[in-house]
Amino acid sequence: MIKDNQKMLNWLHVAMDAIILAIAYIFSYYLRFYSPLTNLTFFRVEAGTTFYDLDVYALWLVFLIPLYLLIYYFNRLYIPKRGKRRWKEVLHILLANTLGITFFTFALYLLKEEDISRRFLGLFFVMNIILCSTARLMLAYALRVARRKGYNLKHILLVGYSHAAESYIDRIFANPQWGYYIHGILDDSLATGTMYKKVPVIGTIYNLEAFLSKMALDEIVITLNIKNYNKLEKIVAICEKSGVHTKFVPDYHNFFPTRPYTEDLYGLPVINIRNVPLSNTYNRVIKRVIDIIGAIIALIIFSLPMLVVAIIIKLTSEGPIIFSQIRIGKNNREFKMYKFRSMEIQNERDEKKAWTTSRDPRVTGIGKFIRKTSIDELPQLFNVLKGDMSLVGPRPERPYFVEKFKEEIPRYMIKHQVSPGLTGWAQINGYRGDTSIRKRIDHDLYYIENWSLGLDFKILFLTIFKGFINKNAY
Numbered sequence: 001m002i003k004d005n006q007k008m009l010n011w012l013h014v015a016m017d018a019i020i021l022a023i024a025y026i027f028s029y030y031l032r033f034y035s036p037l038t039n040l041t042f043f044r045v046e047a048g049t050t051f052y053d054l055d056v057y058a059l060w061l062v063f064l065i066p067l068y069l070l071i072y073y074f075n076r077l078y079i080p081k082r083g084k085r086r087w088k089e090v091l092h093i094l095l096a097n098t099l100g101i102t103f104f105t106f107a108l109y110l111l112k113e114e115d116i117s118r119r120f121l122g123l124f125f126v127m128n129i130i131l132c133s134t135a136r137l138m139l140a141y142a143l144r145v146a147r148r149k150g151y152n153l154k155h156i157l158l159v160g161y162s163h164a165a166e167s168y169i170d171r172i173f174a175n176p177q178w179g180y181y182i183h184g185i186l187d188d189s190l191a192t193g194t195m196y197k198k199v200p201v202i203g204t205i206y207n208l209e210a211f212l213s214k215m216a217l218d219e220i221v222i223t224l225n226i227k228n229y230n231k232l233e234k235i236v237a238i239c240e241k242s243g244v245h246t247k248f249v250p251d252y253h254n255f256f257p258t259r260p261y262t263e264d265l266y267g268l269p270v271i272n273i274r275n276v277p278l279s280n281t282y283n284r285v286i287k288r289v290i291d292i293i294g295a296i297i298a299l300i301i302f303s304l305p306m307l308v309v310a311i312i313i314k315l316t317s318e319g320p321i322i323f324s325q326i327r328i329g330k331n332n333r334e335f336k337m338y339k340f341r342s343m344e345i346q347n348e349r350d351e352k353k354a355w356t357t358s359r360d361p362r363v364t365g366i367g368k369f370i371r372k373t374s375i376d377e378l379p380q381l382f383n384v385l386k387g388d389m390s391l392v393g394p395r396p397e398r399p400y401f402v403e404k405f406k407e408e409i410p411r412y413m414i415k416h417q418v419s420p421g422l423t424g425w426a427q428i429n430g431y432r433g434d435t436s437i438r439k440r441i442d443h444d445l446y447y448i449e450n451w452s453l454g455l456d457f458k459i460l461f462l463t464i465f466k467g468f469i470n471k472n473a474y
Helices: 002-033 054-059 061-074 086-110 118-148 163-174 205-214 226-242 281-316 348-353 365-372 380-386 399-408 412-417 437-449 453-467
Strands: 154-159 180-186 199-203 219-222 245-248 261-265 268-272 322-328 334-340 390-392 421-423
Touching: 002 054, 002 061, 002 118, 054 061, 061 086, 086 118, 154 163, 154 205, 163 180, 180 205, 199 205, 205 226, 219 226, 226 245, 281 334, 281 365, 281 380, 281 390, 281 453, 322 399, 334 380, 380 421, 390 453, 399 412, 412 437, 421 453
Parallel strands: 154 180, 154 219, 180 199, 219 245, 390 421
Antiparallel strands: 261 268, 322 334
16 A cells, blocks of 8 residues: 555665765765866866875765765655655755755864865765755656556545535646545535546445445545535544544635645634735845846846837837836835837826727837837836836736726735736736736736745746747737
8 A cells, every 4th residue: 555655665765865875975086086077177186195095985974874864854855745846855955965064064174074075075965966856856757657557546535525626636637647546525415426527426424434444545635515614523533533644625725825824822723814925024125125136237238128119119109208007006006107108199098998909009010019029018127116016026907907806806906915016927827918817816826825035036037938028918
């Protein structure tokens, strides 16, 4: 069964890491002292210089292998990886190796050991990260292939039919490499034999104890309809009595964040409905500093193209070069958002309520180009400097459409808890211009709940390749 397989896999990871650590260590020794690298200035071993033999260096492995394995353990490198993003595992490997080499260097300092090459330590640090990451990614790939073929499966049973159950099944079926096999659903309201995507209802919740005793299950996933939460306590008690691992997928996940933020109120767990990392003062200050620096750099880089566009707009159509429009920003405050004018001058009342359509006659010749390439958005860098906007965030909307969408689209107004952005998670995923507002909001909420500086830099980087050309701009 999967429990035994997981234990074996964990021990395999431990043994693999120990072997890789020794290989990386010894290989780094030969690279440092005996490889062609020694001909390079940085790695050159001066004539007459002596260095420890390999057996002296190798003695440190007695200390390093247990140390690194312990650090790997505390960095969650030996937990089940099903459904986890692989880049996060590589990040954990990087962090663990940074801690490991820091402890090793500190130990050398305490022991006043000055004859262990510091350049060797650098090589070992890099080599171990590369070998460990490569081995784990290869193992993960092999497991994905095996699971797709029906091996190393985790056998689960769902308790309760709900939107949560459907969402859970959808994700399992969309990712066969995770290796989950759903035997069925227990539910009191649906007839036995009812199917959802080939997953049948196989009994009632009353039959749970009997199924647990006769089936070799790895997990129970409670997916009760919110109307049946009065049964939750009894179901959990039955699962815990059987000793099977139990998970709970709430049927109210539509209005809960993907990463709930909980508080401990003297032993009482309190769940915040919305976790907004940018409500933290430190995060806001850091983001604001990055915005100011980034906007100044961008204005310097794009100053010449902006000047050329400004001249062309002035020469080819009547009206101002810069077009300002009222948008709704953070905390529902109105502000003037700047753009290069890409359309003929129009009635202000009509402009407030009108979308730009395909082959719109109001768009000027240069306007078509700057809208497609997003050059018309560059004046918003001044909005960033003013503090009305951020480099990254949900795109701001006009007041008329905010009033319209807040009644039609659930959770629409949550986007106004953070500053609007010049680019955003929705935009680099293709949701800009004439695209689904609901999908756009889903992406905006993901960004708001999962904000980090790393995510901002990722969005800015991907904007270079995905964000400038807008096929949905008219």
